[in-house]
Each structure stands twice: as structure tokens, then as C-alpha cells.
Amino acid sequence: MKNILLAQSGGPSAAINSTIAGAFERALCSGNIDRIYGAINGIKGVLAGRIIDLGPILNNTEALNLLCVTPAAALGSCRLKLGDPATEPEQYEQILEVFRRYNIGFFVYVGGNDSMDTVYKLSQYLIEHGVDDIKVMGAPKTIDNDLCEIDHSPGFGSAAKYIGTTLSEILCDVNVYDIPAVTIVEVMGRDAGWLAASSCLTRLGGSEGPQLIYLPEVPFSEERFIEDVTIELSKRPAVLVVASEGIRDQNGEYVGTSYKNGVVDVFGHQYLAGVGKYLESVVKEQIGCKVRSIELNLMQRCSAHLASATDLAESKMLGAAAVEKALEGVSGHMSTLIRTSNSPYTIKIDSVPIEKIANKEKTVPREWITERGNNVTNAMLTYLLPLIQGEVKLQHEHGLPVHLKLY
Amino acid sequence: MKNILLAQSGGPSAAINSTIAGAFERALCSGNIDRIYGAINGIKGVLAGRIIDLGPILNNTEALNLLCVTPAAALGSCRLKLGDPATEPEQYEQILEVFRRYNIGFFVYVGGNDSMDTVYKLSQYLIEHGVDDIKVMGAPKTIDNDLCEIDHSPGFGSAAKYIGTTLSEILCDVNVYDIPAVTIVEVMGRDAGWLAASSCLTRLGGSEGPQLIYLPEVPFSEERFIEDVTIELSKRPAVLVVASEGIRDQNGEYVGTSYKNGVVDVFGHQYLAGVGKYLESVVKEQIGCKVRSIELNLMQRCSAHLASATDLAESKMLGAAAVEKALEGVSGHMSTLIRTSNSPYTIKIDSVPIEKIANKEKTVPREWITERGNNVTNAMLTYLLPLIQGEVKLQHEHGLPVHLKLY
Numbered sequence: 052m053k054n055i056l057l058a059q060s061g062g063p064s065a066a067i068n069s070t071i072a073g074a075f076e077r078a079l080c081s082g083n084i085d086r087i088y089g090a091i092n093g094i095k096g097v098l099a100g101r102i103i104d105l106g107p108i109l110n111n112t113e114a115l116n117l118l119c120v121t122p123a124a125a126l127g128s129c130r131l132k133l134g135d136p137a138t139e140p141e142q143y144e145q146i147l148e149v150f151r152r153y154n155i156g157f158f159v160y161v162g163g164n165d166s167m168d169t170v171y172k173l174s175q176y177l178i179e180h181g182v183d184d185i186k187v188m189g190a191p192k193t194i195d196n197d198l199c200e201i202d203h204s205p206g207f208g209s210a211a212k213y214i215g216t217t218l219s220e221i222l223c224d225v226n227v228y229d230i231p232a233v234t235i236v237e238v239m240g241r242d243a244g245w246l247a248a249s250s251c252l253t254r255l256g257g258s259e260g261p262q263l264i265y266l267p268e269v270p271f272s273e274e275r276f277i278e279d280v281t282i283e284l285s286k287r288p289a290v291l292v293v294a295s296e297g298i299r300d301q302n303g304e305y306v307g308t309s310y311k312n313g314v315v316d317v318f319g320h321q322y323l324a325g326v327g328k329y330l331e332s333v334v335k336e337q338i339g340c341k342v343r344s345i346e347l348n349l350m351q352r353c354s355a356h357l358a359s360a361t362d363l364a365e366s367k368m369l370g371a372a373a374v375e376k377a378l379e380g381v382s383g384h385m386s387t388l389i390r391t392s393n394s395p396y397t398i399k400i401d402s403v404p405i406e407k408i409a410n411k412e413k414t415v416p417r418e419w420i421t422e423r424g425n426n427v428t429n430a431m432l433t434y435l436l437p438l439i440q441g442e443v444k445l446q447h448e449h450g451l452p453v454h455l456k457l458y
Numbered sequence: 459m460k461n462i463l464l465a466q467s468g469g470p471s472a473a474i475n476s477t478i479a480g481a482f483e484r485a486l487c488s489g490n491i492d493r494i495y496g497a498i499n500g501i502k503g504v505l506a507g508r509i510i511d512l513g514p515i516l517n518n519t520e521a522l523n524l525l526c527v528t529p530a531a532a533l534g535s536c537r538l539k540l541g542d543p544a545t546e547p548e549q550y551e552q553i554l555e556v557f558r559r560y561n562i563g564f565f566v567y568v569g570g571n572d573s574m575d576t577v578y579k580l581s582q583y584l585i586e587h588g589v590d591d592i593k594v595m596g597a598p599k600t601i602d603n604d605l606c607e608i609d610h611s612p613g614f615g616s617a618a619k620y621i622g623t624t625l626s627e628i629l630c631d632v633n634v635y636d637i638p639a640v641t642i643v644e645v646m647g648r649d650a651g652w653l654a655a656s657s658c659l660t661r662l663g664g665s666e667g668p669q670l671i672y673l674p675e676v677p678f679s680e681e682r683f684i685e686d687v688t689i690e691l692s693k694r695p696a697v698l699v700v701a702s703e704g705i706r707d708q709n710g711e712y713v714g715t716s717y718k719n720g721v722v723d724v725f726g727h728q729y730l731a732g733v734g735k736y737l738e739s740v741v742k743e744q745i746g747c748k749v750r751s752i753e754l755n756l757m758q759r760c761s762a763h764l765a766s767a768t769d770l771a772e773s774k775m776l777g778a779a780a781v782e783k784a785l786e787g788v789s790g791h792m793s794t795l796i797r798t799s800n801s802p803y804t805i806k807i808d809s810v811p812i813e814k815i816a817n818k819e820k821t822v823p824r825e826w827i828t829e830r831g832n833n834v835t836n837a838m839l840t841y842l843l844p845l846i847q848g849e850v851k852l853q854h855e856h857g858l859p860v861h862l863k864l865y
Binding site for chain 1: 466470499502528529530531532534535536537619622623624626627628630631632633634635636641659660662663750752753755756757759760761762763764766843846847848849852854855856857858859860861
């Protein structure tokens, strides 16, 4: 009987550990898999032979449940892109050697676009070298929600729930004073504006804010931004603006690049700042009112205490489905999720060939963004709503949530 | 029968609305108070006569419970410091006029050090002008925990619970990679390091981080900081640093002032950044490893979804106690909380003359900070532990917590 190897890659999220839990559970129940291994720090750990036996750690429901509500990547992660197998076969030979050493018949890699590139190249390499007793599967994960061929990515729903909850609390905060003030919230998303767009979830509570939402999908104009903010300030004292870190100008250049690249002060210190700080300086200089910028930073991807129960459950299913497909003999695919109905919300789990996904990006449809490009339409809200449903049950000790350590 | 007027002031917190709920409940039950009013935007709203009748909104337990888990200041806030009553009596005359117009016999002002200055001056003014049928009471609130004559301030426990929870999640996140990286978290606290110190709560989960904690109570040396970080980096790849926004150098100057004051780039944009960004630039230049800074910003004071149940319950009691004392005829006092035992944790509620509190500050005892000044001792943990106990029960709608609007 063959063993299975699980690994995680790319940026952490609140849901990626659920996918490992789902894969583990499915492997444990299969009857066709002997040992369940985990590689530490993704493909980097496979290359280095840093492999742990997950069986003794995870073979009880308490540990599995705890794993699901543990943020980040419990097996560690990496950002290593494998070379071209045709010209750089050494890495692949080394991976294969480790697979053989641990008698691996199934490899499940959980990650985003870049990680799916690894799945693609590795599965191609194995096919081309006539290795047909090792099945390689991808399981999706990215808070950015930019994976193709899937309705939404695991991790995104939890990040969206974090953003919706936090923004609704920030709205309470910024509205306590009666003097004009602009608050700018910078949200992750280099090329796709899904996360910034999810700030519209505050509308569910009847809130008017954020009044302005800027995404990378629409060219950003500083002039129009100042116009937008001025108009909003004429209606109310507190204006909340959300901006994707990846907004770009007409020429495709990231907004505030010169600012963000930094200059050096008299002491030689380099300035480091994101688009939020840049827009803050623009408002300060051109409008002159009170202004503050907030970066949701790592919190938006690791706040497991605010995870969406729907997201965690779906992430788990996608981990299980990756193992299921591998057991059926499928290789070079990613497990995927199809929305079959919006109301009631129903889904279907399947898999897609990895070449349709690797290195590709799904951005926000233009028609879900307002004509002026400074907010999103209700179609976005309809899309998002099912993804943030349900709260997770946390285990607390001494007043803080408990997390599981795998290594 | 006289009426009561409630108002909030200073920075928002996750607990200040509980204090209003406690005051409202106590007033409702007294039998000696007719109407329960709220002033919008603190003393500014009193001056402007912006008064609402809270009775019809809050006279049911559902609304009162919702108010307790609503962040920020539901009655709005202000940052107005009243002038000297001897030289600027106009404001006081105006306040008295509004009090008379609304037949106010009791005024409860919820806030921090500055707000207690208002309570002090106003109560003094009334005494000096022979007004003895209006009792003015303060109820404490500040996430900074720097109020004197109280064991800990309402709002602080919730902020500490947010910091402890968030830092333990950030620790999971920063530990996923195996390359050297420094993460710097900037926490609020201009003159007192209580909030930054509360990051030590992650130790409860057996965590090693944050490895370094810098407070305003100990002069900060950039040289020693680089030494500290270098030592920690030699032990592990991921180093987590927490710094109070108010850390100062040997000369008492805020760290990175020149950096934070900003210079102007070629486009005339002014740089705006806090101590976190500054320390990030220092690590980047002097150590050269991967470095990131995170500002907990407004989230640390408005994350009601992570409020401490203990904090909310105590905040409510302190609101009730302020009304209770006013009914007993006390004026110019603040309700206060005394810790009578640490284990089991027990408290006593009382009141103290406001002059002992107004414009004074309680900082972290030097003996609770390590000798080198780069962390806190377990005495701090013992102090903090009871304050973050218990989770709040939130009401969700469409996947997001529901908040109450009072105006």
C-alpha cells in the first residue's frame, strides 16, 4: 500500500489548514493509503526531505478540529517556483527520490496560482518520465480569490468576513466625531480587487460606508479621487475609503510608486509605505482635513477567530476531493468548487486540469464595478453573501483561542 | 423628579457603550429619575443642546444587550477641553442653561483623563456657584489603561484581548516561512505601555513571541534594538517585535520623530509614518533581512467582536455605580474598581474624588519590565490574565455582527 504526502504553499490563510484536515480525513478513511505524511515548508521541504508523519498527531477529532481553526499554514509554507523540467531536471529527480524513499503514491499540494504551477510541472514531469504510480493533485487556496476555474477560492470567504466585520467596526469608530475626517483602508490584492470589493459587505448592516472603493481593475486617477472624496465629504463628516494595494494609474503603474519606492531622509532612512499612506498624503495636501490610513496587513489573512464556517467547510471538502481524485487515478488536476445555485446557495465539487489554472488570474468583472470605478454594484454583494456565512466554534484557554502546532 | 444626562468623550473603545448601558439600567431602576437623556458628541453636544431621549430606544433588554457589543461611542464623542471656569465662565453658563432646560439633576460623563478634567471643572463650577441640585459624576474609560486610582480601565481588557488574540494569530502567520524575517507590530500608547505590554498574553498559549517588547517607560536605544533583534534572529528565523507608538529616546524625544514628521518627495508629497515604519526602515538598513511592520490602528480599540466579557461586565458596573453615587448625592467623583484578590479574581466598586484622576497618568511599573527594557515580566501577565477572560455573545445577521445605532 502506498503513502500520501501533503504540503502547503504560498501565503497563509485562515482556511488552508482545513484543507489539510479534509485531505487527512479522506486519506485516513480510504483503506488504500498507509501512512499520511506532511512536508514542512512546501516543496522546499520535499526537496530537503523534511517530512513528518501526521498520523500520530492528527488521528483524533480534537486535533483535527483544532487544526481547522488554526490560522496560517500549520505545515509551513514556501515561495519556491520550480524550474523548467526540460532544462532543470535535478529538482524533479530529487523530489522523485524523496517520493520513492517515503513510498509516496499520492501528493496533494495546497496553494494558489504559483503553487499550481508546481503541481503542473511536477505532474508533467512524472508523465513524461513514465511514472504512473504517483498521482499529483492540487487543492486550491488563496485569500486573493484570483484562481481561475473555481467559483471562489478557499481562504477568501474568511478574509472577506474579516474585512466585512472589521470595516463595520471601523465605521462605528470613525463616525463618533462630528468633524470632517477621511479614513483610508488599504486591503491586499495586487492584481485582483476581490478583497477590497468585499468591504461592500458592510452594506448588509444598512451602513452607508465605505463610500468609495477602488480596485486594480479600473485605472485610478488621483484627480477623480480628490473629486470623489470632496463630494462625499460634502454629504457627511466621516468618509471611509477602501483601496486595493494594487491600484494602478492610466499607464498601468502602481499608484504612488515614487512614494512607495521611498526616498531617503537626512539620516539616511528609507521611507517605506503602501498605497494607503500615499492616498493619506494626497488627502492631507489637497483637501487638508483630518485623515488616517489603515492597513489590514497580515490580520486579513490570518484572523482565524473570524473565519467563515462556510469557507472552512468548503476548504475541507476540497482537500478531501483532491485525495478522492488521486485515489481514482487522476493526476495533474486541482479540486474545484462550482456554485450551482445562489439562493439557496448550493455547490458541486469536481476537479479541473491544472493547466487551466496555473499562472492564470481571475479579476473582478467590470460590470460588478460602478461606471465611475469608485465602488462595486450589488451583484458583488450577491456573489459574496453566501461565502461569509456561519461562525466558527473556537476553543479558548486563558481567554485566548487555542492553536495547533504540527512541528 | 429630575432627569439624568449621559455622555461619552475621548477615544472610542469596545467597552464604553457597556458603561452607558449600565448607567441607563441603573437610572431606569432607580425610581428617582424621570427621563434618561443622552448628549450627542459629549460635552460639545451638551453645549449645542444636541440631546436625545434614550428611554424609547433602550428600554428593552435586546437593545441594551446590543448596545454592549456595539463598538466605539454610540452617543458620539468629542475632544473638547473646557476652559478655566474662573476666566472663561461662558461655556459653563451655557452647560448649566442646557441642564436647566432639560431639568437635569444628574450628569454622567464617560471617558479618560481629559474627560475627567471636564468632570472636575464642571463639578467645581457648580459648587462654586452654589448649584447643589445637579450631581456630576465621571465613569472611567480608556484603552490606554493610564487612569489613576483604578486597578484597570474599562476598554483596556478588550483591547488587550484583541492584541493577545491577534498577536497569537500573527505568530502563526510569521512562522510559516523558514527564512529570517522580522515583524514589527506598532501598538497604541503615547505615554503608557500597557497595551504594548499586553502582547505578552501570547505566552499563555506557550508561544515564544513576541520576543521583544518596547514600552515608553524605558528610554529606547536604536543601537540596543539592533543588538536585541540580531540576537533573536540568531535563535530562530521569525522574530516578532512589539513597540508602543510612544517609545522615546534618552532625551525624551519620540523615536523616529524626524522620520515621522516627514519630508517631502519630488512630487511634494509628505511622508507620514509611525514608529513601526521607522523601526522597519532601521532593520532593513542595518540588518537587511526581510522586514514588515504592522499597525494595529483603530482595530485595537474598536474590535467589539473580540471584547472581553469581563471588561464589558465591569464597564457596565462602573456606569451603574456612577449613577448610584450621584443618586446618593455624590458629585465630582469617578466610579472606580479595586482588585481585592488576584486568584480568585475579585473586585470592589467604589468612587474617588475626581481631582485625584484628572490629567494624571498611570504608567507601567519599572519592575514589571525586564532589566534590559526589551520585554515584560510575568508580573504583567498575572495582572492582565483576569482582564481578558470570557467571550461575548454576538448577534449575527447575514454573517456579520449587528451593531446598535442611537442617532
